[in-house]
Amino acid sequence: MSQQSHISDIEQIESSALRELDAAGGLDELEQWRIAYLGRRGRLTQVLRRLGGLAPEERGRVGAAANRAKAALEQQLAERERSARKSQIDASLAEGAIDVTLPGWPSPAGGLHPTTQTIREICDAFVSMGFEVMEGPEVEWDRYNFEMLNIPKHHPARDSFNTLWIDYTDSDGERPMLLRTHTSPMQARVMENRRPPVRVVVPGKCYRYEATDPTHEWHFSQVEGLAVDRGITMSDLKGTLQEFVRRVFGPERRVRFRCDYFPFVEPGVDWAIDCFACAGEGCRICSDSGWIEIAGAGMVHPNVLKGVGYDPAVYTGFAFGMGVERVAMLKHGIEDVRLFYANDLRFLRQF
């Protein structure tokens, strides 16, 4: 075969290939076409294989022509494949439309109890101010719940604590074991076990003998706070609670102290925030006072410090408490505390 006939052969293969390519439809036909012309035994490939028999200078010229034709065909094929793939995708998209308004696969949603969430929120605010979270026993000794908190036996302040007692009487005829009525016993427990500085918050369950109503529950949670060191003042207490209130109730809220009596603090105060609902005008939430009382606080009583072996002339400290449910009720607009432990999912799932 002459060089010329080789070249015309190539041109002929090329033109017939292009013709057939035009006629090819989907991706399958394109693949068949590729095998027929460009595959290992394809017509163009065979031409290239035969080049071995040509003289070197002929081989160069014919080879160049064959490679040009191959490149041209490959390019054409790629283009056709692209468009064929696109139309195939378009076709499948047209068929694959779904009803997007149908519900998705259900995936169970869990959640945490509002008390858990509120305790975390309260504790987090104090942790960021250097407090450590600790917990203590719910079944307590009278000693920790009362006596070490400057509330000796037969003290009239005991009246307000409506205690649930454990059915056991000691040799003195006294009941020494009780369900803690507040988280305050941990003040004594923590200080007994560490030297100052102390800076802790204590969340936990507390119990009182109490008839339940929308604002009273015998089973409730508190968070106690305690900071003791040289140089801690009531101004620090006010600043700490103010910072807490800013974080939990919003940057606008203000703390107010009012004199109150708790035997384990002196001076003792009851702390309130200005009403977020009426901005001090007076409304149902704040019983028309413009202020919402949160709980008690004060400077740790020297007798309490002495009781745990701290020198009250050297160390001062503050303590505060708050009801977790009360904080959650204020934050979420819950009007009945009994909802917390009735465990109705229609309530719990809202948090």
Next chain:
Amino acid sequence: MRVPISWLKQYVPIGVSSKELAYRLTMAGIEVGEIDETGGDWDRDNVIVGHVLKVDSHPNADRLTLPTVDIGNGETATVVCGAPNVAAGQKIAFAREGARLFSPRSGKVETLKAANIRGVESAGMVCSSLELQLGEDHDGILVLDDDAPIGMPLVDYLGDAVLDIEVTPNRPDCLSVLGVAHEVAALTGGAVTEPDLSYPEEGLEIDGQVKIEIANPELCYRYTASLITGIKMGPSPQWMQDALVKAGQRPIVNVVDITNYVMLEYGQPLHAFDFDAVKDRTIIVRAARQGEEHVTLDGEKRVLSPPMLVIADSTDAVGLAGVMGGANAEMRDGTTSVLLESANFDPVNTRRTAGALRLRTDASYRFERGIRAELAPRALRRATKLILEIAGGHAAKGIIDLYPGRREPRPVKISRARLKQVLGVDFTMSRVESVLSSLGFERAKEPEGIIDLIEAVEAAPAPERDSTLWMTAPYWRSDISIEDDLVEEVARVVGYDSIPETMLATSIPPRGEPSLRTFRETLKDLLASAGMQETISYSLTSLESLGKVDATASGPEPLKIANPMSVELAYLRTTLRASILETMERNRRVSRGEGLRLFEVGRVYLAKEEARERELPDEREMAVGALSGPRFQSSWHAPRVNMDFFDAKGVLETVFAKIGGHVEYEPVRDPILHPGKAARMVCGDAVVGVVGEVHPAVLERFGLEGAPVVLFELDVEALRQAIPQDGRRYRSASRFPVSHRDLALVVDTGVPSGKVQSIIDRHKLVVGSTPFDVYQGEGIGHGKKSVAYRIAFQSDRDTLTSEQVDRAQGDIMRQLRREVGAELRDLHG
């Protein structure tokens, strides 16, 4: 304590509104709960005291009259009146045109307009009690006392407000009008005028007429008494009755009313004995005898025991000291001689006595709070004076005053340094002294006996000496004993608003070890993210409820509450199982058929049997979960299948994977779980919990028949201990490809899959395996099951060849054959 403003004004001028006064008292610790106001709506200019000069008849109506009223400043007014009781000479409440009054006709407050009634102009109105909203009476006009000043605004004459004060236990002084008056003086800049205590002592010396002895001086610190003879029992005057009613006391008879009045005035309980009923004119204050019987004023027979304290005559108790008088020496209509007692009793003993007899009275309430002994003679003289004025008679000369518990008032120090140390505020001592003086404190000398301290002060530089004061508390205050008490006095009067806000500037203490709390809260998060809803239920329960989960049959006996609120809340729970099943039941009722996934993390209370009385119970943190109902919300593509054992296990596996615990499941018998569908969870050497379907019989006890309920229970602390604490080490992922092989095995039905899997997984080239098919039945021998596993092989060092994988699979097969008798399933046979 109910404190009428009108009563307060007898001792201290009040220049602020009752609302403002209530606010100031509240901020200073004397919390005013409510203000009951009378006459607050009467306008000063238009509702005034008038004097009826004459009453003419109405020319056109028989039932109407025309009173002419002097309303002061030379003004008179003639009005048309329909009341039958109006008469010349009366002092009445007159309302001018424009006054806002209650209209009985419309039932609303209306503005009074000038009117022409049946041809006569009416220039106002004479008011009834109803129109003034003082009472229900509208049959006639309200007639005032003759001394009512003409032209005075009625609100100044009749208006009043009662402060309802919630007195804290440390302030028994504020259980009295005078005590509150002292607070008012300090908070408003006024001064208190105390009542005059002098009276004519016309009788014989009291010492010769009555013999008084304190047999138990440790229980009676002071006993004062006076004797009045020739009195006449009868009703109290109206002013006293009004005062008592406003303060919440029922008027009875003059002498008794006076003792109540003076108790409310001074905070000192008093008791009046019919002296003729006191045998041998002798009073002995002594402990009760064991079993001694005594009928108190309320008619109840009381059985007493020492150290209850009684007031006795020569033979019998005539009163229960500090609590209530006896019926045998009660004041009667014919009583003519009264022995008046004003004493001071031990607070703790009074409280114990009142508590033991369940007899809490106004007297015991005050004594148990520790009132000052200095009150006793003052209140005695005050009451004696009032008896003479109201009931007549003659007072014996002198009073009895036995004072075995006398203690000299102890001055208390207050220093500028302490104020700054506690409050963070630097006060000048002149300010401090003026605040304390306004509360009735007095400057005192440094007490003797602490010479060292005085020398130290002398030696100190002058500013130091000037910055310390010694103050003595006034006779009515019993709550001041240490310096910080005075610090509080200063703070509460100056006001806490003046205390600045500072942030803690001291060093942050080092933290302790990570606690159980951290672990538990992580566990809660994981359970919630696995689709479980947290619940929290009561820690108290009943034996019946515990019995439903067989918790009473074994384990420690639950701790009992001595004073339970109800039988449902009489024991501390020893398990959370009953709680979660009860919660499940409650929610199933309202769930509209959806699947429920609940958990609770809480404490159980396990008494230490051998040391129940010496040690607190073990409060063990447990986590329980319960799953029941459809696995998926009812949906167009979700199959309607109920959750079972493997739903709970799936949740647990997710949790354990996250906390890094390797847990094995072993079949277990549990009294409340299905015998064939329960496993205990073992982590390391420790059993950390159980999971299983609840036994149908137990479901019935909870009303949970129907869909199965799967329950799991974890011992949180045991789990924490069982999990490696050293934290997680990062391992880089292998760069080499994973090869998968499927292995279909036939084993005896009794061979747990977990056992097979553990044999597969321990091969060093195996990085994971999953059972993907479990089959029992045709084609498999009787008593056999087929389980197919997909096994992943991978090496850290190179790409595994198929020969290497074949060899590994062969090794595994040999082990399986030897250990559990497994055979390859012939898929074609």
